[in-house]
Amino acid sequence: MTDDVTGPGRYVGLRVAVVGTGLIGGSVLLRLRDAGLDVTGWDPDRATREHARRQGVAAPETLDEAVAGRDVVFLCGPLPTLPGTLLRVAGATAPECVLTDVGSTKVELADFARRHGLTDRFVPGHPMAGAASAGLTAATAALLDDAAWVLCPAPGPATDAFRRLAALVVALFRARVVPLSPEVHDTAAALASHVPHLLAGALAGAVQRAPLRDTVLGLAAGSFRDGTRVAGTPATRTANMLLGNRERVLGGLAAVTAYLDELAEALRAGDVAALTARYGEAAAARAALLGRSLRTDVRAFPAAGDHAAEVAWLRELGAAGGHLSGCRVDAGTVSYTAHLPT
Structure with missing residues (x-):
């Protein structure tokens, strides 16, 4: 997976899965399809899987088939199902596979991931977008354009997963990444x-x-x-x-x-x-x-280490109403392009 955000083309070859293809998951799926990525979708509903295939997306019959060999997996099912799905997907994917969700609450799932030793690869997420309609038939590839997309960074190995996911979300979804702690979110x-x-x-x-x-x-x-x-x-x-x-x-x-x-x-x-x-x-x-007015700031941190200062800055940025529009790792340094209210 690339660490640059200069264009969606850099993600060609990335293998992604979307588990749960309702309104949000379906919109994620369609945008990844349109970006030319190798993407699979899975939903427990057979009719929804068949609809995904008609949209030109591979939709295997089993969850394990859908996530096997993937680099990133988006968990997009109903909130009560996410803990169980997280465990199952984690067991069916390689340790380097980045996992994230799109649920509207973060504390409970983040705590669950920590208790099960998944913090290093699971990044809690929440794109702030939606519609009154539901299901894959209501999904659109443009639904998440310019959305505030919360991602919850954690220090240690998890920071690398956050960086990679933040860069992907900006490049492929044109979203504004808002880094927050689960509690503040x-x-x-x-x-x-x-x-x-x-x-x-x-x-x-x-x-x-x-x-x-x-x-x-x-x-x-x-x-x-x-x-x-x-x-x-x-x-x-x-x-x-x-x-x-x-x-x-x-x-x-x-x-x-x-x-x-x-x-x-x-x-x-x-x-x-x-x-x-x-x-x-x-x-x-x-x-x-x-009428929000924003100023731009570029911050750099060492790419190696425990990343405590980096995560503290990221969380402060989000809590202050700011967001990220770029994340790049190069020559041992990670650089963020940030926007904060004036």
């Missing part, structure tokens, strides 16, 4: 992704129960459509995500509920100034999202 994802699913479900569910449901839906415009989009996500997938990060989601929900209570109290009291102030705060966050 799960805390941030609670507010960035998981609580919004709760709010969307609550709003859509309240309308579903409303006596004037059809009237409301007849009037619904952009704010309702945008606010309830993820309520259309398959319910089992949403439940798995919320339960997999339960305590952090509840903490994030408590913060949102407290803010909502402030809005409700100001409304109840007819307090124009308080309402205006609270929406001013909210508007500042929205403006920061839409």
